[in-house]
Amino acid sequence: MPPAHHSLTVRLPPATTGTALAAALTTAADLWWPGDRSRPRLWTESVPAPAASDTAAGRRAAEASRPVASGHRLRAVLLRYADELREGAAGGPDLVLTAAGAALDARSLRLVARVLRGDLAPGAVTPLAGPLPLDLRLDEETRRLASALALTVGRYEGAATVRVAVPVPARDRPPYALGALDGYAVFAADLSPGRTVADLLATEPLVPAEDERPPAAELAAAEPVASDGPAVLPTGPGTLPVPAHQVEYVRQQLMASPSNTPLSRLDPLSDAESARQLALGSRPKDPAPHRIDDVFAAQVAARPGAPALTAGSTTLSYAELDARAEMLADGLYAHGVRPGDLVGLCLPRSTDLVAAMLAVLKADAVHVPLDPEHPTDRRKRTARDAGVRLTVEDPATLTGHPPRPAAPRGKPGSPAYVIHTSGSTGRPKGVLVPHANVTALVDAVREDFGLSPEDTWTCFHSAAFDFSVWEIWGALLTGGRLVVVDHWTTRSPEDFHALLVRERVSVLSQTPSSFTQLAAADRAAPDPAGIRLVVLGGEPLDTRPLLDWFDRHPEDRCRLVNMYGITETTVHVTAATVTRREALAGSRSVGRPLPGWSVRVLDAHGRPVPTGAPGEIVVGGAGVALGYLNRPALTAERFVPDPLDPAGRRLYRSGDLGRLLPDGTLEHLGRIDDQVKVRGFRIEPGEVRHVLLEDPAVSAAAVTVAGGDGDDAAAVRIDAYVVPAPGPGEDPGAVRERAARLLPAHMVPATVTVLSALPLTANGKLDPARLPAPGTRRKPVAPAPPPAAAPGEVSPAAVLAAVWRDVLGVEAVGPDDDFWDLGGNSLYAIRIGTLARERGLPGIPLRQLYLTPTLGALSEALARKT
Incomplete structure (x- = not known):
């Protein structure tokens, strides 16, 4: 397992001449490798700088890192400096020897240097064919250094096992033998929790297998010309995967720590480095705390007649929205709601939903959104968990009540809302968020995003999804207009795109999955949406599919911002502007923290x-x-x-x-808990997904890990689901073959299932529960042209059945088969509507498919339209 090449730099006496050195090299090479056409020659280079200068050091490093030409075993370069002949100069020229690892090892290179310096006669050196058995005994210093390097690399990689290549001598090697005789052992360090310093230092090196790739982390043989010594850290550029000073810091800790010290207590960072690392992710700012309703009141006072809220054909001004909220707040008080009480809001997307949210805040209470689209039992469980005093399902019950008495309200740090997130135990967790957090979020981005009363926003997401907090208050606390998107429009990318154009929306917030569908609708629309700012969040962003969007929406007209956030940290934490450059690079950056x-x-x-x-x-x-x-x-x-x-x-x-x-x-x-084990290897499904998304034939992908029940580790299987990109075709075999070229065998998906779209939750995120059984869908059939027969010769039911078979990938469909039970979703519904129109049937609104989900019922509904 020799290195590809390695080098040695030797300072020569000032009186050394290039002629003498070249002659010595020729004499030695003729003796050692007679008849070899690729015998080395001496190259002489002048460096127009002193030997101690940075220029000279850079030149030495460059020569040392340059590989040996193919077919050659050795390169010798004499570097002469501007000051070497000057009286009082520190030394003479440098000789940089670089050897192919398969021809000469480090000890051989030192022997060559000794011969060229004149310390050893060429005849005393004998070329010897290898390999020889290796001496796996490590001295104490080498063992400690290998342990320190492994521990430091493990901290950088988050790995529990790290392999380090350690140079070891050949056993019974003659003292002046020349060749690739010494080798490397593998120091496989186990850094698992509970391991101690003694455990690590007791690691015994192993001989690598013949076909084993050398570890990326490696030590180097000591470089003194006249003697051997413990292994050292390599010094060439790019030869060490971690900072050398941190390895040394860990080595000192290994020396000073008792043998029973847990490895977890050793840290590659000094106190000063830890402090710098903590400061690296900080954006200091101490925002002034405000209540949401106070900031809204300031907007009402500044622009009472400006449009604030649109839902369908209804638009309320800031003053009208404020008055409506005041009336509802009076009704809340009349129903017994007092400061600090929790109020459930189970309202459809409408002006009343936003007004009720504002009313709860005006009543100094806390609103708990209950999505009416969620199952009844889930809503009841959420309300019971929160302990709501009142659930508002009909705003009419809150009207016609006398004004509530004036009373002091809570401070900005008091709770404003509770949003429930899924829990690992199946019980949703209610996150309690104060007013000040929301106003701080808007204040943090107002200037950077250029938020102003000129903006029109959409409220696309469910009130039970915290992305809606950003949408609603981002608009209303900056004087903009908020357009509430109804349920059915959110399920139709074409209808939503038409709304964006019609309402002249300028600020759009989307999950990446939903935005992918909207971007497809935008490509097909005659007029692009005039959006100036797109905020993406809620799930990881794959930037490559954004290239098509940039073609239609140049970066100087539409800014894309990727934001990472968590409900527990008030929607957003970081922001990164995504440009074509990041999209081409497949960037995974979510940017820097928001101010504050x-x-x-x-x-x-x-x-x-x-x-x-x-x-x-x-x-x-x-x-x-x-x-x-x-x-x-x-x-x-x-x-x-x-x-x-x-x-x-x-x-x-x-x-x-x-x-x-x-x-x-x-x-x-x-x-963190995405890690799984496949045949003993820990893997991240996200890495497999990332490789799939790099395939030009794939526009979206999901990865699941299944099997392994009954402790049968061999049954663990990685399944991939891919959505083809437009044009390249839909061959899962080709996708898997490409993945197999980029992933180790244990990470290659066992199956690749082609879908027309990934199933999404109501919040626009991937819904793993609705992925079909892997490999059960056949390759999708290309849409057939409309029947050539005269109208009436083919029944709507037969045409529709063919459409369902093509989209859902099933062999047969009967009149009682339910679209949703067959794996249908809103995205399949969109494709079914498109294919139905292409084949001569009336358009199928998504609402109709919900109302008549079986093939027979839907066919009858369509027949009545023809």
């Missing part, structure tokens, strides 16, 4: 990890919520004290994996 927010990436012990190393994303600052409603133990576990905050505020442990880059930007790497 902080991001730290910590290890399992709460310490900052090195720059670029993975760890848990921990969020602090203005957006951290008050905690989980009625869940003190869970709150204490996830909302932890911030040791650096003199005000005593808390941090939120996100459970997300990320890394901070040197410029302070954050990369989101998925959930």
Whole structure:
């Protein structure tokens, strides 16, 4: 397992001449390798700078890193400096020897240097064919250095096992033998939790297998010309995957620590480096705290007649919306709602939904959104968990009541709303968010995003999804107009696009999955949407599919911002402007923290990890919520004290994996608990998905891991689902073949299932529960042309059945088959409507498919239209 090449730089006496050195090299090469046409020659280069200068050092490094020409075993370069002949100069020229690892090892290179310096006669050196058995005994210093390197690399990579290549001598090697005789052993360090310093230092090196690739982390043989010694860290550029000074820092800790010290206590970062790392993800700002309703009142006073809220054909001005909310607040008081009470809002998307939210805040209460589209049992469970005093389902019950008495209201730090998120136990968690967090969010981005009364926003998302908090208050607290998008329009990308054009929407918020569908509708529409700002969030963004959007919406006219956020940290935490450059690079950056927010990436012990190393994303600052409603133990576990905050505020442990880059930007790497084991290997499904998305034939992808029941590890299987990109075709075999070229065998999906679209939740995120069984869908059939027969010869039911078979990929469809039971979703419904029109049937509104989901009922409904 020799290195591709390695080098040695030797300072020569000032009196050394190039002629003499070239002659010595020729004599030695003729003796060692007679008849070899690729015998080395001496190259002489002049460096117009002193030997101690940075220019000279750079030249030496460049020569040392340059590989040997193919077919050659050795290159010798004499570097002469501007000051070497000057009286009093520190030394003479440098000789840089670079050898092919398969021809000469490090000890051989030192022998060559000794011969060329004149310390050893060429005849004393004998070429010897290898290999020889290796001596796997490591001296104490080499063992400690290999341990330090492994531990440091493990912290950067988040790996529990790290392999280090350690140079070891050939056993019984003659003292002056020349060749690739020495080799490498593999120091496989186990860094699992619970391991100690003694465990690590007791690691025994192994001989690598013949076909084993050398580890990326490696030590180098000592370089003194006259003697051998313990292995050292390589010094060439790019030869070490982690900072050398951090390896040395860990080595010192290994020397000073008792043998029973857990490895988790050793840290590659010094105290100063830890402090710098904590500051890297901080955007200091102390926003002035405000209540949401106070900031809204300021907008009412400034522009009472300006349009505030549109839903369908109804538009309310700021003054009208304020008056409506005041009336509803009076009704809440009449129904017994008092400051601090929780009020459930189960209202459809309408002006009354927004007015009721504002009314609850005016009543100094806390609103709990209950999505009417959710199952009744789920809504009841959520309301019961929150302990709501009142659930508003009909705003009419809140009208016609006397004005409530004037009373002091809570401070900006008092709760404004509770949004429930899914819990690992199946019980939703209510996140309690104060007024000040929301106003701080709007204030943090107002200037950067250019938010103004000239903007028109959409409220696209469910009130039970915290993206709606950003949409509603981002518009109303900056004087803009908010357009509430009804349920059916959110399910039709074409209708939603038409709304964007009709209402002249300028600020749009979308999950990446939903935006992909909207972008497709935009491409097909005659007029592009005139949006100036798109905010993407709610799930990881794959930037490559955005290239088509940039073609139609140049970056100087429409800004795309990718925002990472969590309900527990008030919608958004970071922001990154995405340009064509990031899209081409497949960037995974979610940008820098918002002003007033902080991001730290910590290890399992709460310490900052090195720059670029993975760890848990921990969020602090203005957006951290008050905690989980009625869940003190869970709150204490996830909302932890911030040791650096003199005000005593808390941090939120996100459970997300990320890394901070040197410029302070954050990369989101998925959930920590996404890791799974496949045949003993720990993998991230996100990595498999990323490789699939790099395929030009794939526009969207999802990855699941299934099997392994009954402790049968061999049954664990990775399944992939892909949506083809327009044009390249829909061959899952080709997609898998490409993935197999980029992934190790244990990460290649066992199946690749082609879908026309990924199933999404009501919030626009991937819905894994609705993915079909892997591999059961056949390759989608291309839409057939409309029947050539005269109208009336083919029944609508027969045409519709063919459409369903093509879209859903099923062999046969009967009149009682239900579209949704066959794996249908809103995206399939859109395609069915398109194909039905192409084949001569009337258009199928999405609402109709919900009302008549079976093939027979839908056929009868269509027949009545013909």
